[in-house]
Amino acid sequence: MLFQIERLVSEHLKGAADVLVSAYARPPWNENWSLEAAVEDITYVLDTPKSIALAAIDRGKVLGIALGIRQRRHAGPVIYLDELSVLPEAQRAGIGTALLSAVFETASGEGCNSVWLISKRDGELSEFYRRCGFALSNNFGLYSKSK
16 A cells, blocks of 8 residues: 655645544444544644644555644653544555654754553554554543543
């Protein structure tokens, strides 16, 4: 499979939203994203100054996306990788790895000293992130409150 990593632009929005909906509908997430919610999520990143929004594209079709928000921390700017999604039928073809690498290179080139993300602690995704050089932090917990 041939693909290129490009900056995600408004022309990619529908394809990027389709990626998000499709990827999250399957395990391990099993989430029912609407196209409207996916478009809103992606648009938020695109509208955020200094964000990093990348797409893996093959012949005009969006195969995967990476969406990062720049944040300032005490040690300097970092990128919080909000979304990394690949179409289920395009997974295991190097797209996620290429997107992560491109995010890290772009972030470094823009003066960010790290990229961080939140994901499942165990399973295939955790192993994927570890293979890509990410380490699981023992210092942080994810806290949530819902109604």
